[in-house]
Amino acid sequence: xxxxxxxxxxxxxxxxxxxxxxxxxxxxxxxxxxxxxxxxxxxxxxxxxxxxxxxxxxxxxxxxxxxxxxxxxxxxxxxxxxxxxxxxxxxxxxxxxxxxxxxxxxxxxxxxxxxxxxxxxxxxxxxxxxxxxxxxxxxxxxxxxxxxxxxxxxxxxxxxxxxxxxxxxxxxxxxxxxxxxxxxxxxxxxxxxxxxxxxxxxxxxxxxxxxxxxxxxxxxxxxxxxxxxxxxxxxxxxxxxxxxxxxxxxxxxxxxxxxxxxxxxxxxxxxxxxxxxxxxxxxxxxxxxxxxxxxxxxxxxxxxxxxxxxxxxxxxxxxxxxxxxxxxxxxxxxxxxxxxxxxxxxxxxxxxxxxxxxxxxxxxxxxxxxxxxxxxxxxxxxxxxxxxxxxxxxxxxxxxxxxxx
Amino acid sequence: xxxxxxxxxxxxxxxxxxxxxxxxxxxxxxxxxxxxxxxxxxxxxxxxxxxxxxxxxxxxxxxxxxxxxxxxxxxxxxxxxxxxxxxxxxxxxxxxxxxxxxxxxxxxxxxxxxxxxxxxxxxxxxxxxxxxxxxxxxxxxxxxxxxxxxxxxxxxxxxxxxxxxxxxxxxxxxxxxxxxxxxxxxxxxxxxxxxxxxxxxxxxxxxxxxxxxxxxxxxxxxxxxxxxxxxxxxxxxxxxxxxxxxxxxxxxxxxxxxxxxxxxxxxxxxxxxxxxxxxxxxxxxxxxxxxxxxxxxxxxxxxxxxxxxxxxxxxxxxxxxxxxxxxxxxxxxxxxxxxxxxxxxxxxxxxxxxxxxxxxxxxxxxxxxxxxxxxxxxxxxxxxxxxxxxxxxxxxxxxxxxxxx
Numbered sequence: 001x002x003x004x005x006x007x008x009x010x011x012x013x014x015x016x017x018x019x020x021x022x023x024x025x026x027x028x029x030x031x032x033x034x035x036x037x038x039x040x041x042x043x044x045x046x047x048x049x050x051x052x053x054x055x056x057x058x059x060x061x062x063x064x065x066x067x068x069x070x071x072x073x074x075x076x077x078x079x080x081x082x083x084x085x086x087x088x089x090x091x092x093x094x095x096x097x098x099x100x101x102x103x104x105x106x107x108x109x110x111x112x113x114x115x116x117x118x119x120x121x122x123x124x125x126x127x128x129x130x131x132x133x134x135x136x137x138x139x140x141x142x143x144x145x146x147x148x149x150x151x152x153x154x155x156x157x158x159x160x161x162x163x164x165x166x167x168x169x170x171x172x173x174x175x176x177x178x179x180x181x182x183x184x185x186x187x188x189x190x191x192x193x194x195x196x197x198x199x200x201x202x203x204x205x206x207x208x209x210x211x212x213x214x215x216x217x218x219x220x221x222x223x224x225x226x227x228x229x230x231x232x233x234x235x236x237x238x239x240x241x242x243x244x245x246x247x248x249x250x251x252x253x254x255x256x257x258x259x260x261x262x263x264x265x266x267x268x269x270x271x272x273x274x275x276x277x278x279x280x281x282x283x284x285x286x287x288x289x290x291x292x293x294x295x296x297x298x299x300x301x302x303x304x305x306x307x308x309x310x311x312x313x314x315x316x317x318x319x320x321x322x323x324x325x326x327x328x329x330x331x332x333x334x335x336x337x338x339x340x341x342x343x344x345x346x347x348x349x350x351x352x353x354x355x356x357x358x359x360x361x362x363x364x365x366x367x368x369x370x371x372x373x374x375x376x377x378x379x380x381x382x383x384x385x386x387x388x389x390x391x392x393x394x395x396x397x398x399x400x401x402x403x404x405x
Numbered sequence: 406x407x408x409x410x411x412x413x414x415x416x417x418x419x420x421x422x423x424x425x426x427x428x429x430x431x432x433x434x435x436x437x438x439x440x441x442x443x444x445x446x447x448x449x450x451x452x453x454x455x456x457x458x459x460x461x462x463x464x465x466x467x468x469x470x471x472x473x474x475x476x477x478x479x480x481x482x483x484x485x486x487x488x489x490x491x492x493x494x495x496x497x498x499x500x501x502x503x504x505x506x507x508x509x510x511x512x513x514x515x516x517x518x519x520x521x522x523x524x525x526x527x528x529x530x531x532x533x534x535x536x537x538x539x540x541x542x543x544x545x546x547x548x549x550x551x552x553x554x555x556x557x558x559x560x561x562x563x564x565x566x567x568x569x570x571x572x573x574x575x576x577x578x579x580x581x582x583x584x585x586x587x588x589x590x591x592x593x594x595x596x597x598x599x600x601x602x603x604x605x606x607x608x609x610x611x612x613x614x615x616x617x618x619x620x621x622x623x624x625x626x627x628x629x630x631x632x633x634x635x636x637x638x639x640x641x642x643x644x645x646x647x648x649x650x651x652x653x654x655x656x657x658x659x660x661x662x663x664x665x666x667x668x669x670x671x672x673x674x675x676x677x678x679x680x681x682x683x684x685x686x687x688x689x690x691x692x693x694x695x696x697x698x699x700x701x702x703x704x705x706x707x708x709x710x711x712x713x714x715x716x717x718x719x720x721x722x723x724x725x726x727x728x729x730x731x732x733x734x735x736x737x738x739x740x741x742x743x744x745x746x747x748x749x750x751x752x753x754x755x756x757x758x759x760x761x762x763x764x765x766x767x768x769x770x771x772x773x774x775x776x777x778x779x780x781x782x783x784x785x786x787x788x789x790x791x792x793x794x795x796x797x798x799x800x801x802x803x804x805x806x807x808x809x810x
Contacts, residue, residue, distance in 0.1 A: 007591040024611060032587055054622035055636050059614050062621075128760065131738040136714065141632075141642065142721035145653035148729035150632075150644060152569025153558065160644060160651060160723055162632050163568035164557025165612035171576055172758075174608070178583035179759040182437055185586055186412040188593035195762050202740050202758035203579070206429060207570035209464050211726045216467075216753055217459035222726040227546075227555075227567050231460050237546065239555060239565065246565060248550035309541065316547035318565055321616045321627040324553035333536040335607050348621055353577075353607035354584040355533065357600050 006033020007356055011184065012380070013037065013092040014083075015067065018045050020140070020166060021124045021200065022096035023063040024173030029092075029180065031352035036067040037086070037376060042398020044071070044369040061341050064366035065349050070377075071370040073398035074105050082396045087112050089380045091187075092120045092180055096172075098138075099129040109195045119193040120183040124176045126168075128199035138200060143168040147204045152211050155226040171203040228285070235281040235288050236260075239318060240296040240304075246318035247296055247304040257281065259311040264295040341365045370400050411438020412761055416589065417785070418442065418497040419488075420472065423450050425545070425571060426529045426605065427501035428468040429578030434497075434585065436757035441472040442491070442781060447803020449476070449774040466746050469771035470754050475782075476775040478803035479510050487782075487801045492517050494785045496592075497525045497585055501577075503543075504534040514600045524598040525588040529581045531573075533604035543605060548573040552609045557616050560631040576608040633690070640686040640693050641665075644723060645701040645709075651723035652701055652709040662686065664716040669700040746770045775805050 011034040015026045023038075023045075030036045043049060047060045073079035084107070087093065093112065095102055102108045102123075109121045123129070126138020133146075144150050144162050154161040179196040187193055205212075210230035211222040227248070229237040236257075237250040251257040254277060258270035269291065275281050281288050296304050301317040308315035319327070325348070330336040339349035342365065349365070377383035383391070391397065416439040420431040428443075428450075435441045448454060452465045478484035489512070492498065498517065500507055507513045507528075514526045528534070531543020538551075549555050549567050559566040584601040592598055610617075615635035616627040632653070634642040641662075642655040656662040659682065663675035674696070680686050686693050701709050706722040713720035724732070730753070735741040744754035747770065754770070782788035788796070796802065 007587045010594075020614065028583070053619075053636055053638055055615065055619035058622040059618035062614065062618060063611075127734060128738055131734045133734040136721070137717070137719035139655060139657075139719055141644075141653050141655055142719055145644065145651075145721040145723045146729075148724050148726050149568065149570045150651070150653065150723045151725045151729075154566055154569070159646070161559055161566065162644065162653075163554065163570060163572065164559070164616065164629055164635070165554045165568060165572055165609060166614060166635075167568065167570055167572050167576075167612055170609075170612045170614075171572075171579060173611075174576060174579040174583060175758045178433070178579060178586055181583055181586040181590055182412045182759065183761070185590040185593060188590060189415075197760050198758055199738075199740070199760070202735070202738075202756070204570060205729070205735070205740070205758070206468075206578075206755065207572055207575045208726060208729065209425065209467065209571060209575075210460065211569065212730050213464035213467060214458075214460035215726050215730050217463040217749075220727075224569055230569070230571075231458055233458050239546075239550065239567065241564070246550075246555070248546050248555065248567075250544060250546055312542070314542035314544055314547055316541070316550040318550045318555045319553050320556045321553050321613060321620050322625075324551075324556075324610070324613065325617050325620050329532060329536045329538040330607070330610070333533055333604070333607075335604070335610070344622075350611065351607070353580045353604055353610070354587065355602050355604070356588070 005358055008032040008034040011035065011091045012089065013094060014039055014086055014090045016093070016095040016097070018096065019047050020063070020169035021173040021176060022094050024170055025124070025176035025180065026067065026094055027063055027065060028174070028177040028352050028354065030066040032354070032356070037380070038064060038067040038069050039072050039083070040069060040369060042071050042073050043401055048369065058344060058347065061344055061347055061366045062350055065339065066364045067366060068372040068376050069367040069369050070373050071397045071400055073395055074107070076395045076398070078391060078394040078396035079398070080106060082391060083107060084115055085381055087115050087119060090116070090119065091184070092122060094122050094176065094180070096124040099125050099134050113193070117193055118187060118191065120180055120187065121193065121195045122176055122180045122183065124172045124198040124200065126200045128202065129197055133201070140166045140168045143200045143204065147201045148208050149204055152208055152222070152224050154224050156223050160224065167207065168200045168204050171207070172198050172200040175203050233282060234278060235285045236292050238289055240289070240293045242296045242299055242301040242304050245301040245320070247301045247315055248318060249292060249308060249313065249315045251281070251313065252278070254278070256313045260292070260308070260313050263307050263311050263313070264291065339365050342368055370397060373397065410763055413437040413439040416440065416497065417495045418499060419444055419491055419495045421498065421500040421502070423501065424452050425468070425574035426578040426581060427499055429575055430529070430581035430585065431472065431499055432468055432470060433579070433582040433757050433759065435471040437759070437761070442495070443469060443472045443474050444477050444488070445474060445774060447476050447478050448806055453774065463749060463752065466749055466752055466771045467755055470744065471769045472771060473777040473781050474772040474774050475778050476802045476805055478800055479512070481800045481803070483796060483799040483801035484803070485511060487796060488512060489520055490786055492520050492524060495521070495524065496589070497527060499527050499581065499585070501529040504530050504539050518598070522598055523592060523596065525585055525592065526598070526600040527581055527585045527588065529577045529603040529605065531605045533607065534602055538606070545571045545573045548605045548609065552606045553613050553616070554609055557613055557627070557629050559629050561628050565629065572612065573605045573609050576612070577603050577605040580608050638687060639683060640690045641697050643694055645694070645698045647701045647704055647706040647709050650706040650725070652706045652720055653723060654697060654713060654718065654720045656686070656718065657683070659683070661718050665697070665713070665718050668712050668716050668718070669696065744770050747773055775802060778802065
């Protein structure tokens with residue numbers, strides 16, 4: 001399953017995480033060559049079980065590609081005992097429960113470090129394990145609200161709106177990946193494992209850098225700016241309507257503006273005193289935006305983009321979700337690739353945004369719940385057929401519903 | 406400057422990157438204990454030089470905390486020669502130029518790996534170094550457009566709007582950090598360095614997971630949903646107006662809804678057949694949202710949040726940028742901390758979202774341009790006073806404007 005030459009080849013990860021942040025971190029670990037043992041509750045991770053709408057099962061498949069599945073009943077003594085044996089065999093443990101849950105299960109870091117001091121214990125939570133918000137409920141929407149992303153998004157004078165991207169979940173997931181690889185590096189040098197944590201709120205905080213630095217340096221509140229430049233210091237810088245959608249355009253330099261003026265068939269505007277120089281254009285932003293919109297309105301978004309690109313004006317079509325889902329560039333790079341899934345049939349799988357010159361993405365799809373359990377336990381703990389049956393009879397794995405397979 | 410026990414203690418990084426993605430990655434490296442040599446053009450990185458508005462200089466200070474500065478003229482033979490000597494002394498090189506720029510400067514990976522095969526060469530770009538979009542212009546706005554974030558953000562039936570957070574720049578930066586730590590881990594085990602790259606577009610792609618998986622499983626286009634749940638399968642799930650701002654509320658479970666009904670002073674709604682069960686509430690979403698808004702409109706956002714929190718209903722106040730900038734939780738955790746800056750005076754510095762149990766953030770502020778150059782070159786390359794003067798006279802450092810200091 002793992003490539004021998006892959007960067008994290010030989011690293012075994014116990015993954016207790018669920019939904020987005022944790023599973024995305026371990027997907028990235030899998031794609032860098034680690035072996036991921038996804039430890040699920042007896043009925044399966046709840047994203048796997050959301051059968052009513054088709055999206056969640058597909059998301060589960062995409063996020064858990066290349067992972068092995070083991071159902072464990074962590075509320076049974078047998079489940080906990082087996083988990084502790086696995087901890088001895090593992091390099092990394094990942095979880096994204098609310099702080100305190102692992103301690104209540106009796107498998108917090110203070111316990112596990114006695115069992116395996118080389119273990120890297122990595123956790124992600126909404127606000128971290130310390131500070132007044134530590135136990136606040138944290139989901140992508142609430143952390144976006146608390147971290148200022150909602151307030152900073154939308155048009156001035158209108159209601160705030162969340163980012164349509166799950167920025168908190170996934171930025172925490174990426175940080176969790178980096179936390180683990182950093183701790184693994186340190187372990188190579190020192191022999192020590194350790195606990196490392198990621199906060200979702202801190203993961204998104206720097207993303208408001210333009211607005212934050214403007215506030216810090218002026219002391220003034222910062223209003224949302226729609227599609228304008230966060231510092232309102234570039235023009236044009238916006239999203240413009242076309243015949244069939246929108247196109248994003250920005251002219252940081254005067255040469256961009258001059259090139260755009262030529263495209264618009266009005267080369268004289270490039271040198272006109274009203275528009276030459278970014279300060280002049282910023283002062284007449286609305287007028288500038290109207291001029292640009294007049295031109296984009298005569299084209300499709302792809303036509304506008306092709307012309308802007310040829311003229312070296314920074315721009316991009318506003319692609320819809322369906323367009324992004326089948327983006328030819330992502331396919332050409334091998335980032336999106338076809339995969340066969342045991343239940344869903346042919347699906348589109350995604351790679352890692354981190355590409356090593358000499359490493360391949362895993363070809364294997366997400367495992368059905370508990371499907372690899374016997375092989376896995378034989379491999380990691382030398383559990384034989386007989387012992388496996390005993391563990392099952394004692395309730396270590398709980399009961400797997402047929403529907404969850 | 407670096408903590409001996411810090412995870413990346415002893416790692417030396419040459420940082421050629423600029424603005425957000427690269428400098429954020431090396432800020433995180435600095436906070437994990439690496440030594441960062443920020444190599445700037447003779448006049449300084451352009452974010453440092455944007456003097457007209459105060460925000461960019463503050464952003465520069467926040468993003469470059471704890472880094473040493475070296476001005477190098479990479480268009481001079483002396484600058485290139487000195488750079489190559491530094492490469493021998495370094496563990497990591499970071500850059501986020503448009504693909505091809507380093508090759509044109511004569512210091513691409515193919516050249517540098519001959520000089521130092523243990524070097525980790527890490528690069529971030531908008532679309533990666535391969536594929537049809539490789540040389541497309543990439544800034545946060547254009548990548549948000551291309552990756553579907555703009556299309557997925559905003560209210561249904563209204564114009565799309567970008568995320569107010571610079572999600573592309575910073576998610577690429579976090580991935581770049583993880584790329585480097587992964588490559589360093591591999592180098593510990595294999596002795597080999599290597600080239601690793603990050604694509605901004607691929608960094609944000611998974612953030613649309615809910616929308617993408619919905620599209621992949623139905624084949625249908627996915628419309629933006631304002632503040633609603635991306636799959637429209639939870640209600641209430643939105644941002645509601647209060648007396649002084651907004652509050653985000655979500656009721657994934659029936660127990661959340663029952664608790665909310667009690668808070669609203671209408672406990673009978675908790676069990677009412679129109680609202681009991683998430684499917685019933687989803688079917689009457691607008692009606693449910695009106696009921697909730699009626700209640701939130703009587704409170705301030707903090708009052709609403711305190712009551713919801715006490716009743717264990719997932720929620721959060723929609724905090725403004727100014728509120729986030731002085732968030733007491735982030736200060737209590739030591740994520741935001743005071744720092745003295747040579748030009749700006751006392752500033753607010755930020756830590757890393759990755760917290761190791763036993764590691765401290767760097768106390769040092771961003772260096773003035775080229776301020777540490779002599780010490781740095783003595784330390785890394787044993788360059789003495791005389792040789793330093795020769796290098797300066799030969800133009801290796803170019804000319805530093807006084808205003809940039």
